[in-house]
Amino acid sequence: MADTTHEEWLAQIDAELDGELSLVERAALAQHLATCGHCAGARASHLEVRVALARSAGNPHAFVLPRPAIRAGTLALWLVVALAAGLVGGWFASHRWGGPGGGGTLEDTRGTIVVQ
Amino acid sequence: MIAALQGPGTRLTYRIRVIEPAAVAPRVVASGAVSGPLDSDMRLTLRTDTAEVEALFQVTAFDDTVTVGGEFLTRRLVGRSRRGLPLWEEDSYRRLVRMTWSDTARIYPFGTSLAPAVAPRALWVELILERHFAGGEGRATEQFELLDSTRDLSIEAVVRPRRARIILNLVRGDTVSGPRPMDLVLEEPPRVVQLVLKGRATTLVVSLTRPDPARSMRDRALALDADIVCLRVSQPAVLQPFGTICGRLNNVARQLPLPSGDTLAATFAWPGAR
Numbered sequence: 001m002a003d004t005t006h007e008e009w010l011a012q013i014d015a016e017l018d019g020e021l022s023l024v025e026r027a028a029l030a031q032h033l034a035t036c037g038h039c040a041g042a043r044a045s046h047l048e049v050r051v052a053l054a055r056s057a058g059n060p061h062a063f064v065l066p067r068p069a070i071r072a073g074t075l076a077l078w079l080v081v082a083l084a085a086g087l088v089g090g091w092f093a094s095h096r097w098g099g100p101g102g103g104g105t106l107e108d109t110r111g112t113i114v115v116q
Numbered sequence: 117m118i119a120a121l122q123g124p125g126t127r128l129t130y131r132i133r134v135i136e137p138a139a140v141a142p143r144v145v146a147s148g149a150v151s152g153p154l155d156s157d158m159r160l161t162l163r164t165d166t167a168e169v170e171a172l173f174q175v176t177a178f179d180d181t182v183t184v185g186g187e188f189l190t191r192r193l194v195g196r197s198r199r200g201l202p203l204w205e206e207d208s209y210r211r212l213v214r215m216t217w218s219d220t221a222r223i224y225p226f227g228t229s230l231a232p233a234v235a236p237r238a239l240w241v242e243l244i245l246e247r248h249f250a251g252g253e254g255r256a257t258e259q260f261e262l263l264d265s266t267r268d269l270s271i272e273a274v275v276r277p278r279r280a281r282i283i284l285n286l287v288r289g290d291t292v293s294g295p296r297p298m299d300l301v302l303e304e305p306p307r308v309v310q311l312v313l314k315g316r317a318t319t320l321v322v323s324l325t326r327p328d329p330a331r332s333m334r335d336r337a338l339a340l341d342a343d344i345v346c347l348r349v350s351q352p353a354v355l356q357p358f359g360t361i362c363g364r365l366n367n368v369a370r371q372l373p374l375p376s377g378d379t380l381a382a383t384f385a386w387p388g389a390r
Contacts, residue, residue: 107227108228109207109226109227110188110207110209111169111171111188111209111223111226112223113184113211113222113224113243114213114221114222115213115222116220116221
Protein backbone atom coordinates (compact mmCIF):
# COMPACT_ATOMS: atom_id res chain seq x y z
CA MET A 1 0.00 0.00 0.00
CA ALA A 2 3.04 2.27 0.24
CA ASP A 3 2.78 3.24 -3.43
CA THR A 4 -0.99 3.68 -3.44
CA THR A 5 -2.02 6.93 -5.11
CA HIS A 6 -4.45 9.41 -3.70
CA GLU A 7 -7.16 8.29 -6.15
CA GLU A 8 -6.74 4.73 -5.05
CA TRP A 9 -7.12 5.73 -1.39
CA LEU A 10 -10.36 7.51 -2.30
CA ALA A 11 -11.56 4.33 -3.99
CA GLN A 12 -10.61 2.41 -0.85
CA ILE A 13 -12.65 4.88 1.27
CA ASP A 14 -15.66 4.30 -0.97
CA ALA A 15 -15.23 0.56 -0.73
CA GLU A 16 -14.87 0.80 3.07
CA LEU A 17 -18.11 2.74 3.38
CA ASP A 18 -19.75 0.09 1.19
CA GLY A 19 -18.44 -2.58 3.56
CA GLU A 20 -16.33 -4.24 0.92
CA LEU A 21 -12.88 -4.08 2.51
CA SER A 22 -11.19 -6.91 4.30
CA LEU A 23 -9.85 -6.48 7.81
CA VAL A 24 -6.29 -6.06 6.54
CA GLU A 25 -7.34 -3.46 3.98
CA ARG A 26 -9.32 -1.57 6.59
CA ALA A 27 -6.33 -1.55 8.90
CA ALA A 28 -4.14 -0.18 6.11
CA LEU A 29 -6.68 2.49 5.34
CA ALA A 30 -7.01 3.49 9.00
CA GLN A 31 -3.22 3.79 9.21
CA HIS A 32 -3.21 6.01 6.14
CA LEU A 33 -6.06 8.19 7.40
CA ALA A 34 -4.17 8.86 10.61
CA THR A 35 -1.33 10.48 8.66
CA CYS A 36 -3.20 11.96 5.68
CA GLY A 37 -5.46 14.88 6.55
CA HIS A 38 -6.59 15.17 2.97
CA CYS A 39 -7.91 11.63 2.83
CA ALA A 40 -9.42 11.95 6.34
CA GLY A 41 -11.31 15.03 5.14
CA ALA A 42 -12.43 13.23 1.98
CA ARG A 43 -13.77 10.37 4.08
CA ALA A 44 -15.70 12.80 6.28
CA SER A 45 -17.19 14.40 3.13
CA HIS A 46 -18.18 11.01 1.75
CA LEU A 47 -19.86 10.15 5.02
CA GLU A 48 -21.79 13.45 5.05
CA VAL A 49 -22.96 12.88 1.47
CA ARG A 50 -24.15 9.39 2.36
CA VAL A 51 -25.98 10.67 5.46
CA ALA A 52 -27.68 13.36 3.38
CA LEU A 53 -28.64 10.84 0.72
CA ALA A 54 -30.04 8.51 3.36
CA ARG A 55 -32.16 11.24 4.92
CA SER A 56 -33.47 12.40 1.55
CA ALA A 57 -34.46 8.81 0.87
CA GLY A 58 -36.63 8.88 4.00
CA ASN A 59 -34.19 7.12 6.28
CA PRO A 60 -33.88 9.35 9.39
CA HIS A 61 -30.90 7.39 10.74
CA ALA A 62 -27.43 7.55 9.48
CA PHE A 63 -26.18 4.69 7.37
CA VAL A 64 -24.36 2.10 9.48
CA LEU A 65 -21.36 0.31 8.06
CA PRO A 66 -21.98 -3.41 7.98
CA ARG A 67 -19.55 -5.29 10.21
CA PRO A 68 -18.61 -8.88 9.80
CA ALA A 69 -19.98 -10.73 12.84
CA ILE A 70 -19.44 -14.28 14.14
CA ARG A 71 -22.63 -15.70 15.49
CA ALA A 72 -22.39 -17.68 18.72
CA GLY A 73 -24.58 -20.44 17.32
CA THR A 74 -22.36 -20.91 14.26
CA LEU A 75 -19.25 -20.99 16.41
CA ALA A 76 -20.76 -23.59 18.72
CA LEU A 77 -21.87 -25.69 15.76
CA TRP A 78 -18.39 -25.72 14.24
CA LEU A 79 -16.83 -26.58 17.60
CA VAL A 80 -19.15 -29.54 17.96
CA VAL A 81 -18.44 -30.66 14.39
CA ALA A 82 -14.66 -30.43 14.91
CA LEU A 83 -14.84 -32.34 18.21
CA ALA A 84 -16.97 -35.09 16.69
CA ALA A 85 -14.64 -35.39 13.69
CA GLY A 86 -11.65 -35.71 16.03
CA LEU A 87 -13.33 -38.39 18.11
CA VAL A 88 -14.40 -40.43 15.09
CA GLY A 89 -10.96 -40.08 13.46
CA GLY A 90 -9.18 -41.09 16.68
CA TRP A 91 -11.44 -44.10 17.21
CA PHE A 92 -10.95 -45.21 13.61
CA ALA A 93 -7.15 -44.80 13.72
CA SER A 94 -6.94 -46.65 17.04
CA HIS A 95 -9.14 -49.43 15.70
CA ARG A 96 -7.29 -49.65 12.38
CA TRP A 97 -3.67 -49.35 13.46
CA GLY A 98 -3.97 -49.62 17.23
CA GLY A 99 -1.29 -49.02 19.79
CA PRO A 100 1.31 -51.41 21.18
CA GLY A 101 -0.20 -54.22 23.20
CA GLY A 102 -2.78 -55.51 20.79
CA GLY A 103 -6.30 -56.46 21.73
CA GLY A 104 -7.59 -58.88 24.31
CA THR A 105 -6.36 -59.43 27.82
CA LEU A 106 -2.82 -60.48 28.65
CA GLU A 107 -4.06 -63.79 30.04
CA ASP A 108 -5.67 -64.63 26.68
CA THR A 109 -2.31 -64.46 24.96
CA ARG A 110 -0.47 -66.57 27.53
CA GLY A 111 0.18 -70.25 27.16
CA THR A 112 -1.93 -72.71 29.09
CA ILE A 113 -1.71 -76.38 30.00
CA VAL A 114 -4.88 -78.43 30.03
CA VAL A 115 -5.00 -82.00 31.27
CA GLN A 116 -7.23 -84.34 29.26
CA MET B 117 18.83 -85.11 46.29
CA ILE B 118 19.89 -85.05 42.63
CA ALA B 119 22.10 -88.10 43.17
CA ALA B 120 19.10 -90.01 44.50
CA LEU B 121 16.96 -89.01 41.55
CA GLN B 122 19.65 -89.89 39.02
CA GLY B 123 20.27 -93.28 40.43
CA PRO B 124 19.63 -96.36 38.33
CA GLY B 125 16.02 -97.37 38.25
CA THR B 126 13.51 -95.00 36.74
CA ARG B 127 13.78 -93.11 33.53
CA LEU B 128 11.51 -90.25 32.47
CA THR B 129 10.30 -89.63 28.94
CA TYR B 130 8.54 -86.52 27.64
CA ARG B 131 6.70 -87.57 24.49
CA ILE B 132 5.30 -84.70 22.46
CA ARG B 133 3.26 -84.07 19.32
CA VAL B 134 2.79 -80.60 17.90
CA ILE B 135 -0.65 -80.41 16.30
CA GLU B 136 -2.21 -77.81 14.10
CA PRO B 137 -5.93 -77.54 13.45
CA ALA B 138 -6.90 -78.11 9.83
CA ALA B 139 -10.10 -78.10 7.80
CA VAL B 140 -10.62 -81.86 7.81
CA ALA B 141 -8.63 -83.20 10.74
CA PRO B 142 -5.86 -81.87 12.98
CA ARG B 143 -2.43 -82.19 11.38
CA VAL B 144 0.72 -83.33 13.20
CA VAL B 145 3.43 -80.74 12.54
CA ALA B 146 6.19 -82.34 14.60
CA SER B 147 6.73 -85.13 17.06
CA GLY B 148 9.51 -86.23 19.33
CA ALA B 149 10.63 -87.41 22.72
CA VAL B 150 13.11 -86.40 25.37
CA SER B 151 14.27 -89.02 27.81
CA GLY B 152 16.61 -89.04 30.77
CA PRO B 153 16.89 -89.46 34.52
CA LEU B 154 13.88 -88.51 36.61
CA ASP B 155 15.16 -84.97 37.16
CA SER B 156 15.48 -84.29 33.42
CA ASP B 157 13.72 -81.22 32.09
CA MET B 158 12.56 -80.48 28.58
CA ARG B 159 13.08 -77.17 26.78
CA LEU B 160 10.58 -76.39 24.04
CA THR B 161 11.05 -73.59 21.51
CA LEU B 162 8.48 -72.41 18.97
CA ARG B 163 8.99 -69.43 16.70
CA THR B 164 6.73 -67.76 14.17
CA ASP B 165 6.99 -64.41 12.41
CA THR B 166 4.91 -62.79 15.11
CA ALA B 167 5.59 -64.78 18.27
CA GLU B 168 8.32 -66.72 20.06
CA VAL B 169 7.72 -69.12 22.92
CA GLU B 170 10.46 -70.74 24.97
CA ALA B 171 9.40 -72.99 27.80
CA LEU B 172 11.13 -75.25 30.29
CA PHE B 173 9.07 -78.16 31.57
CA GLN B 174 9.89 -79.88 34.83
CA VAL B 175 8.13 -82.74 36.54
CA THR B 176 7.81 -83.69 40.16
CA ALA B 177 6.64 -87.26 40.60
CA PHE B 178 4.69 -88.38 43.63
CA ASP B 179 3.30 -91.93 43.59
CA ASP B 180 0.91 -92.20 40.67
CA THR B 181 0.59 -88.49 40.11
CA VAL B 182 3.01 -86.08 38.58
CA THR B 183 3.12 -82.30 38.72
CA VAL B 184 4.19 -80.62 35.50
CA GLY B 185 5.59 -77.13 35.80
CA GLY B 186 6.26 -74.91 32.84
CA GLU B 187 8.36 -71.74 32.87
CA PHE B 188 7.26 -69.74 29.85
CA LEU B 189 9.10 -66.87 28.18
CA THR B 190 7.25 -65.36 25.27
CA ARG B 191 7.80 -62.54 22.82
CA ARG B 192 4.94 -61.21 20.74
CA LEU B 193 5.09 -58.75 17.87
CA VAL B 194 2.63 -56.03 18.80
CA GLY B 195 3.24 -53.48 16.08
CA ARG B 196 5.78 -51.15 14.60
CA SER B 197 7.41 -48.02 15.89
CA ARG B 198 7.06 -44.68 14.13
CA ARG B 199 10.35 -45.44 12.42
CA GLY B 200 9.02 -48.74 11.14
CA LEU B 201 10.94 -51.01 13.53
CA PRO B 202 9.17 -54.01 15.09
CA LEU B 203 7.90 -53.65 18.65
CA TRP B 204 7.98 -56.84 20.73
CA GLU B 205 6.17 -57.53 23.97
CA GLU B 206 8.05 -59.83 26.38
CA ASP B 207 6.29 -61.88 28.99
CA SER B 208 7.29 -64.55 31.48
CA TYR B 209 5.03 -66.67 33.62
CA ARG B 210 4.70 -70.11 35.18
CA ARG B 211 2.08 -72.79 34.69
CA LEU B 212 1.52 -75.79 36.94
CA VAL B 213 -0.79 -78.78 36.47
CA ARG B 214 -1.16 -82.07 38.26
CA MET B 215 -1.90 -85.22 36.29
CA THR B 216 -1.57 -88.96 36.44
CA TRP B 217 1.03 -90.79 34.40
CA SER B 218 -1.54 -91.97 31.89
CA ASP B 219 -2.95 -88.49 31.25
CA THR B 220 -2.25 -86.34 28.24
CA ALA B 221 -1.54 -82.67 28.77
CA ARG B 222 -2.42 -80.26 26.04
CA ILE B 223 -0.22 -77.19 25.97
CA TYR B 224 -1.44 -74.11 24.11
CA PRO B 225 1.81 -72.14 23.79
CA PHE B 226 0.18 -69.10 22.19
CA GLY B 227 -2.86 -69.14 24.43
CA THR B 228 -6.38 -70.13 23.60
CA SER B 229 -7.37 -66.79 22.11
CA LEU B 230 -8.86 -67.09 18.66
CA ALA B 231 -7.27 -63.88 17.44
CA PRO B 232 -5.00 -65.06 14.58
CA ALA B 233 -2.40 -62.39 15.23
CA VAL B 234 -2.08 -63.56 18.82
CA ALA B 235 -2.41 -67.30 18.39
CA PRO B 236 -0.86 -68.21 15.04
CA ARG B 237 -3.11 -70.92 13.72
CA ALA B 238 -3.74 -71.89 17.37
CA LEU B 239 -1.46 -74.95 17.38
CA TRP B 240 -1.06 -77.00 20.51
CA VAL B 241 1.42 -79.47 21.94
CA GLU B 242 0.34 -82.81 23.31
CA LEU B 243 2.54 -83.99 26.15
CA ILE B 244 2.57 -87.52 27.50
CA LEU B 245 4.85 -88.45 30.38
CA GLU B 246 6.18 -91.96 30.72
CA ARG B 247 8.42 -93.64 33.26
CA HIS B 248 10.12 -96.93 32.78
CA PHE B 249 13.04 -98.99 33.93
CA ALA B 250 16.35 -97.37 33.06
CA GLY B 251 18.18 -100.59 32.26
CA GLY B 252 21.51 -99.03 33.15
CA GLU B 253 21.10 -96.15 30.72
CA GLY B 254 21.84 -92.88 32.45
CA ARG B 255 22.33 -90.53 29.50
CA ALA B 256 19.68 -88.19 28.19
CA THR B 257 18.36 -88.83 24.71
CA GLU B 258 16.45 -86.71 22.24
CA GLN B 259 14.42 -87.66 19.23
CA PHE B 260 12.60 -85.09 17.13
CA GLU B 261 10.96 -85.17 13.74
CA LEU B 262 9.78 -82.00 12.06
CA LEU B 263 7.12 -82.92 9.53
CA ASP B 264 6.50 -79.34 8.39
CA SER B 265 9.84 -77.79 7.50
CA THR B 266 8.34 -74.30 7.40
CA ARG B 267 7.93 -74.43 11.18
CA ASP B 268 10.61 -73.40 13.63
CA LEU B 269 10.26 -75.86 16.48
CA SER B 270 12.72 -77.69 18.67
CA ILE B 271 12.94 -79.67 21.87
CA GLU B 272 16.00 -80.24 24.05
CA ALA B 273 16.77 -82.37 27.05
CA VAL B 274 18.02 -80.37 30.01
CA VAL B 275 20.02 -82.46 32.43
CA ARG B 276 22.05 -81.16 35.31
CA PRO B 277 25.26 -83.23 35.52
CA ARG B 278 25.90 -85.10 38.72
CA ARG B 279 29.48 -85.82 37.76
CA ALA B 280 31.84 -84.66 35.03
CA ARG B 281 34.93 -85.89 33.28
CA ILE B 282 37.78 -83.42 33.74
CA ILE B 283 41.04 -83.72 31.81
CA LEU B 284 43.90 -81.71 33.29
CA ASN B 285 47.10 -80.63 31.52
CA LEU B 286 49.94 -78.49 32.77
CA VAL B 287 51.34 -76.10 30.16
CA ARG B 288 54.77 -74.45 30.31
CA GLY B 289 55.73 -72.54 27.19
CA ASP B 290 55.38 -75.00 24.32
CA THR B 291 55.55 -78.06 26.59
CA VAL B 292 52.45 -79.83 27.81
CA SER B 293 52.22 -82.53 30.43
CA GLY B 294 50.42 -85.78 29.75
CA PRO B 295 46.63 -85.61 30.18
CA ARG B 296 45.33 -86.45 33.61
CA PRO B 297 41.67 -87.52 33.32
CA MET B 298 39.49 -87.46 36.41
CA ASP B 299 35.89 -88.36 37.08
CA LEU B 300 34.70 -85.77 39.59
CA VAL B 301 31.38 -85.70 41.41
CA LEU B 302 29.82 -82.33 42.09
CA GLU B 303 29.96 -80.98 45.64
CA GLU B 304 32.15 -83.88 46.83
CA PRO B 305 35.24 -83.29 49.02
CA PRO B 306 38.30 -81.93 47.17
CA ARG B 307 40.76 -84.36 45.61
CA VAL B 308 44.55 -84.11 45.34
CA VAL B 309 46.08 -84.45 41.91
CA GLN B 310 49.73 -84.41 40.88
CA LEU B 311 50.86 -83.26 37.45
CA VAL B 312 54.44 -83.78 36.30
CA LEU B 313 56.04 -81.57 33.68
CA LYS B 314 59.73 -81.81 32.75
CA GLY B 315 60.43 -83.79 35.92
CA ARG B 316 58.86 -81.21 38.22
CA ALA B 317 55.74 -82.31 40.07
CA THR B 318 52.92 -79.86 40.79
CA THR B 319 50.38 -80.87 43.40
CA LEU B 320 46.91 -79.33 43.25
CA VAL B 321 43.68 -79.76 45.15
CA VAL B 322 40.62 -79.74 42.91
CA SER B 323 36.91 -79.89 43.53
CA LEU B 324 33.85 -79.59 41.34
CA THR B 325 31.06 -77.18 42.25
CA ARG B 326 28.02 -75.66 40.65
CA PRO B 327 28.21 -72.07 39.41
CA ASP B 328 26.38 -69.17 41.02
CA PRO B 329 22.81 -68.74 39.79
CA ALA B 330 22.66 -67.11 36.38
CA ARG B 331 22.18 -63.36 36.49
CA SER B 332 19.86 -63.23 33.52
CA MET B 333 16.21 -64.05 34.24
CA ARG B 334 15.96 -65.86 30.88
CA ASP B 335 18.99 -68.03 31.65
CA ARG B 336 17.58 -68.94 35.07
CA ALA B 337 14.07 -69.66 33.81
CA LEU B 338 15.19 -71.80 30.87
CA ALA B 339 18.08 -73.40 32.81
CA LEU B 340 20.49 -72.38 30.07
CA ASP B 341 23.36 -72.87 32.53
CA ALA B 342 22.31 -76.40 33.50
CA ASP B 343 25.47 -78.05 32.11
CA ILE B 344 27.94 -75.53 33.51
CA VAL B 345 30.30 -76.73 36.23
CA CYS B 346 33.11 -74.97 38.06
CA LEU B 347 36.52 -76.46 38.94
CA ARG B 348 38.01 -74.96 42.08
CA VAL B 349 41.81 -75.22 42.11
CA SER B 350 43.96 -74.64 45.18
CA GLN B 351 47.24 -75.62 46.80
CA PRO B 352 47.37 -78.33 49.49
CA ALA B 353 46.83 -76.93 53.00
CA VAL B 354 46.00 -73.47 51.64
CA LEU B 355 42.44 -72.26 51.98
CA GLN B 356 42.67 -69.52 49.38
CA PRO B 357 42.24 -71.10 45.91
CA PHE B 358 44.36 -70.23 42.88
CA GLY B 359 41.17 -69.72 40.99
CA THR B 360 38.01 -71.27 39.65
CA ILE B 361 37.37 -72.36 36.07
CA CYS B 362 33.76 -72.51 34.96
CA GLY B 363 32.45 -73.88 31.69
CA ARG B 364 30.06 -76.15 29.86
CA LEU B 365 30.69 -79.86 29.42
CA ASN B 366 31.67 -79.34 25.80
CA ASN B 367 35.28 -80.58 25.45
CA VAL B 368 36.76 -77.09 25.37
CA ALA B 369 40.02 -76.58 27.29
CA ARG B 370 39.92 -73.66 29.71
CA GLN B 371 43.08 -72.19 31.16
CA LEU B 372 44.08 -70.97 34.61
CA PRO B 373 47.50 -69.35 35.22
CA LEU B 374 49.26 -70.74 38.29
CA PRO B 375 51.62 -68.74 40.58
CA SER B 376 54.49 -71.03 39.50
CA GLY B 377 54.29 -69.60 35.98
CA ASP B 378 52.70 -72.72 34.53
CA THR B 379 49.19 -72.77 33.13
CA LEU B 380 46.58 -75.34 34.07
CA ALA B 381 44.33 -76.40 31.17
CA ALA B 382 41.09 -78.11 32.18
CA THR B 383 38.76 -79.74 29.67
CA PHE B 384 35.18 -80.44 30.81
CA ALA B 385 33.15 -83.25 29.26
CA TRP B 386 30.20 -85.47 30.04
CA PRO B 387 31.31 -88.67 31.77
CA GLY B 388 31.29 -91.88 29.82
CA ALA B 389 28.26 -94.10 29.97
CA ARG B 390 28.26 -96.53 32.87
